[in-house]
Amino acid sequence: MEKQPRLLASQLLLKNSLFEVSLNRVLLTWKEIPTKKKRVSGGIHHPFKVAGPRSATAALAWIASLCRVNWMAHNLASEFFFMSWLTFFITSQGTSHGVSVSEILAVRELDVDSGRKDDGRWQKMPQKSTEAYPYAFTVSYVERAWQHRWRCSDVTFHCLEGALCQQWVQTIREQLTALTSRPKHLLVYINPYGGKQQGERIYEQKVAPLFTLASISTDVIVTEHANHARDHLRTEAELKQYDGVVCVGGDGMFSEMVHGLVSRTQRDNGVDQNSPEEKLVPCTLRIGIIPAGSTDCICYATVGINDPVTSALHIIVGDAQPMDVCSVHHNNTFLRYSVSLLGYGFYGDVLADSERKRWMGPARYDFSGFKTFLTHHYYEGTVSFLPATDILGTPRDKTRCRAGCFICQHNGQLYSEDAPEICETDPDVSDSEYKGGWRVIRGKFLAINAASMSCACPRSPKGLSPAAHLADGTTDLILVRKCSRFNFLRHLLRHTSKYDQFDMTFVEVHRVRRFRFTPRYCQSDSELDLRENGKRLFSQICRDHPACSCSPAYSSWNCDGEILPHAAIEVGVHCQLIKLFARGIEEQPVFEDLPNPCAV
Numbered sequence: 001m002e003k004q005p006r007l008l009a010s011q012l013l014l015k016n017s018l019f020e021v022s023l024n025r026v027l028l029t030w031k032e033i034p035t036k037k038k039r040v041s042g043g044i045h046h047p048f049k050v051a052g053p054r055s056a057t058a059a060l061a062w063i064a065s066l067c068r069v070n071w072m073a074h075n076l077a078s079e080f081f082f083m084s085w086l087t088f089f090i091t092s093q094g095t096s097h098g099v100s101v102s103e104i105l106a107v108r109e110l111d112v113d114s115g116r117k118d119d120g121r122w123q124k125m126p127q128k129s130t131e132a133y134p135y136a137f138t139v140s141y142v143e144r145a146w147q148h149r150w151r152c153s154d155v156t157f158h159c160l161e162g163a164l165c166q167q168w169v170q171t172i173r174e175q176l177t178a179l180t181s182r183p184k185h186l187l188v189y190i191n192p193y194g195g196k197q198q199g200e201r202i203y204e205q206k207v208a209p210l211f212t213l214a215s216i217s218t219d220v221i222v223t224e225h226a227n228h229a230r231d232h233l234r235t236e237a238e239l240k241q242y243d244g245v246v247c248v249g250g251d252g253m254f255s256e257m258v259h260g261l262v263s264r265t266q267r268d269n270g271v272d273q274n275s276p277e278e279k280l281v282p283c284t285l286r287i288g289i290i291p292a293g294s295t296d297c298i299c300y301a302t303v304g305i306n307d308p309v310t311s312a313l314h315i316i317v318g319d320a321q322p323m324d325v326c327s328v329h330h331n332n333t334f335l336r337y338s339v340s341l342l343g344y345g346f347y348g349d350v351l352a353d354s355e356r357k358r359w360m361g362p363a364r365y366d367f368s369g370f371k372t373f374l375t376h377h378y379y380e381g382t383v384s385f386l387p388a389t390d391i392l393g394t395p396r397d398k399t400r401c402r403a404g405c406f407i408c409q410h411n412g413q414l415y416s417e418d419a420p421e422i423c424e425t426d427p428d429v430s431d432s433e434y435k436g437g438w439r440v441i442r443g444k445f446l447a448i449n450a451a452s453m454s455c456a457c458p459r460s461p462k463g464l465s466p467a468a469h470l471a472d473g474t475t476d477l478i479l480v481r482k483c484s485r486f487n488f489l490r491h492l493l494r495h496t497s498k499y500d501q502f503d504m505t506f507v508e509v510h511r512v513r514r515f516r517f518t519p520r521y522c523q524s525d526s527e528l529d530l531r532e533n534g535k536r537l538f539s540q541i542c543r544d545h546p547a548c549s550c551s552p553a554y555s556s557w558n559c560d561g562e563i564l565p566h567a568a569i570e571v572g573v574h575c576q577l578i579k580l581f582a583r584g585i586e587e588q589p590v591f592e593d594l595p596n597p598c599a600v
């Protein structure tokens with residue numbers, strides 16, 4: 001990294017030891033000044049002094065718990081490396097600590113005499129420092145914890161003189177003000193009925209205090225009915241005064257934000273959403289999501305964890321992650337947008353069944369998932385798709401979409417240059433054909449899924465399509481053909497293990513820019529409206545299947561947790577149409593459970 005000029009450098013007291021503290025445009029660092037008196041015996045006390053547990057006993061307990069968790073999570077070989085790394089970590093004499101200025105949340109002066117911070121919070125002051133170093137300031141910053149979690153950590157420095165203390169506070173504040181990507185004013189929507197109905201509590205207890213700490217002002221709306229947030233965003237909200245919109249809820253609530261914002265942007269720019277070929281205008285406002293839902297796959301796949309504090313901190317530091325959005329049309333009429341899963345067959349049936357069991361909370365998906373698995377329905381139809389052949393990456397890659405993803409950058413660039421679509425030559429598949437660059441596949445499917453991102457969630461930490469990208473302008477079309485119950489179970493279980501769910505003869509996956517689906521029994525003139533005419537056409541099917549152990553003619557589409565009213569749809573991907581307050585999943589050291597000691 002280019003050496004940055006120092007803005008400030010002082011000797012300050014931290015936990016009764018003198019530290020050389022320095023600040024430049026990118027880093028705040030503090031390094032203990034060794035004195036004979038303060039020499040620390042046994043390495044364990046030292047590295048944890050600032051960033052970890054507050055005593056050696058606590059540190060040992062903490063390490064023990066990490067080992068326990070790690071033992072369960074990793075195999076023996078990785079355990080060995082974990083212990084070697086930990087031994088190195090414990091015995092190293094590193095005493096420098098650093099935090100990136102972009103991850104400082106706030107700085108405040110401390111009223112040492114009263115032992116009270118200027119935000120009204122109390123803290124215990126060490127006796128020695130109050131006497132010798134009577135002025136103090138506290139820096140709150142992002143600390144990385146286990147499995148992609150972020151936490152707010154504090155470090156308090158004590159100064160000999162009040163002027164020096166003020167100079168530090170003022171300089172850090174100036175640095176923070178210069179970070180223009182940080183939001184100052186947010187519009188927040190809370191769904192009080194999402195997930196375990198904890199949205200309001202989560203916001204009040206975990207998120208609002210962090211926004212206050214970071215001097216972010218908010219207008220908060222607790223939604224009163226479904227689509228309240230969508231309609232407010234689309235028509236009423238005075239968006240110019242906000243730096244972003246935030247929802248507290250699940251993927252359904254996030255979908256409302258996307259619909260409100262995307263529709264508003266198209267309307268303001270005179271774009272007709274009903275035309276499937278229309279190029280949509282990207283939204284400028286960023287969307288934040290505080291997870292309080294049932295699946296929380298948007299958070300899981302963009303941040304790495306469904307943790308409200310982590311998501312709030314990503315909003316505060318002003319992260320920006322572009323994301324693809326699929327538009328779904330039927331007969332040149334706009335139906336919905338999708339950012340995660342479009343699923344026909346299995347996931348459509350799970351959703352349709354689970355909607356009647358909302359009272360069960362998130363467990364409804366497990367119940368309906370099991371029930372749908374037992375029914376084992378398949379659906380006939382034709383899938384046509386435009387393969388994305390001009391891009392980097394395939395759905396079978398081992399690499400994953402991570403923070404600063406090169407594939408998303410590269411393919412996003414291609415998309416904005418409107419690169420021509422190139423098509424493969426004839427395939428050697430009996431029930432598929434090519435038509436003008438489109439590939440056509442007819443068959444009987446247990447599931448047809450389009451994953452525009454990995455769709456990782458607590459039920460499936462690697463997701464429906466582990467190598468899918470958040471912002472590459474494509475969606476991964478997964479076709480699961482009719483197979484035995486046993487094989488389908490094997491396929492489903494592979495979503496929860498390290499084994500490849502696509503490496504099965506009845507599963508195929510294609511990275512596509514557009515696709516269409518037409519169910520076999522689709523009436524071309526008056527297309528069946530599933531919402532009004534939800535009954536399944538068993539009688540038609542039974543003529544084809546005399547034994548009558550058959551499936552209904554139609555499933556429904558699960559579009560990010562909403563049921564679509566039509567089975568025949570056309571889908572197009574709009575590259576990087578929206579931006580989230582996120583940065584993609586950060587790469588972590590091999591042993592993810594360890595905190596980052598911020599050593600420089």
Ligand SMILES: CCCCCCCCCCCCC/C=C/[C@@H](O)[C@H](COP(=O)(O)O)NC(=O)CCCCC
Nearest residue numbers: 250251252293294295296341369455460492560561
């Ligand atoms: C026998 C073991 C089966 C394990 C299968 C696990 C596969 C799970 C993949 C789930 C992908 C979920 C993609 C996200 C979909 C959400 O948009 C949607 C709505 O979420 P929310 O608003 O929070 O309610 N969730 C679902 O459709 C749930 C699907 C669950 C299927 C078991």
Ligand SMILES: Nc1ncnc2c1ncn2[C@@H]1O[C@H](COP(=O)(O)OP(=O)(O)O)[C@@H](O)[C@H]1O
Nearest residue numbers: 194195223224225226249250251252253293294
């Ligand atoms: N106040 C409300 N009352 C009823 N439904 C609501 C309300 N606010 C939002 N919704 C709807 O609730 C649905 C589920 O919300 P979501 O936050 O995604 O929770 P979950 O993850 O449990 O499905 C969304 O489709 C949203 O439109």
Ligand SMILES: [Ca+2]
Nearest residue numbers: 324452469474
């Ligand atoms: Ca994508």
